Amino acid sequence: MFKTLRDAWSIAEIRKKLLYTLLMLLIFRLGSAVVVPFLDTSTVSTWMASNATGGNFLEYLDIITGGALSQATVFSLSITPYINASIIMQLLTYALPPLERMRDEGEEGQKKLNKITAAVSLALSVFMSFAYYLTLKNQMNAVVDGGSKAANVFIAFVIILSFIAGTSIVVWMGNQINDKGIGNGISMLLFAGILARFPVMAGTLGELTKNEPQRYFFESLGILILFIAMIAFIVFMNASERRIPIQYAKRVVGRKQYGGQSTHIPVKVCMSGVMPIIFAMSFMSLPSTISLFKPVYDDPTGFWQKFYNGFINFFNTRTWTYALIYFILIIAFNYFYVSMQYNPIEIANNLRQSNGGIPGIRPGKPTSDYIQRVLSKITLVGAFFLGIIAIFPIALNWMDPNLSSLAMGGTTILIVVSVALETVRTLESEMMMRHHKGFLE
Structure with missing residues (x-):
């Protein structure tokens, strides 16, 4: 880079x-x-x-x-x-x-x-x-x-x-x-x-380490190592893809032969990016946002007060129910977002019209079914990846409430790394546009 x-x-x-x-x-x-x-x-x-x-x-x-x-x-x-x-x-x-x-x-x-x-x-x-x-x-x-x-x-x-x-x-x-x-x-x-915001998060760790060095020195060091490992994991998953092989049929026109090339359809593991996390986060944050305008009752006496308090506490970020529902919603929104981006029936029809096909798979419905099965497996892997990234900072907050400022760490790192990789790819394409080899090279 x-x-x-x-x-x-x-x-x-x-x-x-x-x-x-x-x-x-x-x-x-x-x-x-x-x-x-x-x-x-x-x-x-x-x-x-x-x-x-x-x-x-x-x-x-x-x-x-x-x-x-x-x-x-x-x-x-x-x-x-x-x-x-x-x-x-x-x-x-x-x-x-x-x-x-x-x-x-x-x-x-x-x-x-x-x-x-x-x-x-x-x-x-x-x-x-x-x-x-x-x-x-x-x-x-x-x-x-x-x-x-x-x-x-x-x-x-x-x-x-x-x-x-x-x-x-x-x-x-x-x-x-x-x-x-x-x-x-x-x-x-x-x-x-x-x-x-990263200096603020680093400042929080530095202040905690300064005040309680016996406790937070190794904890801060471990968090730093984990975040570096998370960055490497995100870079690896961003570059990962499943390649569906495509073979185009040969056809002879006069004395020339056309077609017969082999290529592939790249299916990225993390094709939806951070969108499923943003959708799930917006949905899960509604109860806590409502509680800002209508506070939790300190001394509930009626049924509705008890129900309201229980509902708000059920979506508390420090409970295991919040993490479980959050994880499930990320998986669901990831499938939803991928289904909008990829249409297996349309891909199968385009392949048939261009005399292409997947080796060993018949054209038409069998091709679309095969692409759908591949997408389902890849989407599940990508959804679990996004879920781990989103849940890890919440687990960190469970272990130590003083680290609540890092509650959004995984999501923010995912956004930052994704934008950095996209910018580098843009720079590489800009340089390729301006690089012309000479005739004698």
Whole structure:
């Protein structure tokens, strides 16, 4: 990877793209420090430190935004509305025929889908900005009182508009990286936000080791080794694939023979990426998020109070029931996401139309059944891989509650490593486009 970066830096055109990407990331981090007016940031930080814990949805959002959410800055929502809009549009593309036809139109259809995604992202940013303002006002008491109704309306308008403008700027920067930089712009901003949280996690381990060196020295060393092993495991699984052999039939036209080539269909073990974890995490974090707005009763006396307390405690991140349901949901969402990406019947029909087939398998339904069996096995392996990555930090939190800040460690490492590998592949393809061998070589 470092050799790729060094070789890419030596090419002037790629160097300009790298510098432009770094400039956008620098502006993104600077914007994450610009505070929204009329807010008491110290109150927000204190409330988030006590409530955005244990792997709930608030902690997930805070890590995604690089800590901007807990500081109530302009980029507090970061790219989360755009990510949610992209997920919604991706699901609707497979559910609604008009969007599916638009997707199949090629580049023009993709431009239309991007415009619709941007509109959905704007609508979600308005909703999330208003919801975060209500949380700041009602739950945190962090909004400054204007002294009159008109002044409070103006303060609310400024705060909500600041969050919406921050999201729009972040999405614009992501699009600029796509056009003039290196890699996927949204992924790069997500990468920068998560990477900014790693020093906080390292600082937590360092502080614990400093205060109790007899206990945490070897524990911190073990955690470091485990995280390095996890990175190596993620890199290995990202590169792993199952190759389905394909043989094309020979045909003779005049005196020439065509076809007869052997190739394969690559099926990646981890083709769905981190999406199943995000879906499962969003689903599992709903009860804990609801409890923020309606606290658990301290002294339940009625049936509904007891039922509500039991329901919230059932989804507590420190219980084995949470880990089990979380693991099952990751497997289920992984199968769901893969089923949207791969259509065995369509693949079998395309092979038959191009005079290709799998050796030893008849064309048509037997081919689609074989591809479906292979996909089911590979998907199960990928789902267990994602489940282990997601469950490991939760198990770490069980062993020591002081390490709750590492509750999202596996997921964040998966995102960071995946984006880094994707960026390196993009750099390699950029260099291949600019490398031309001479006629005499």
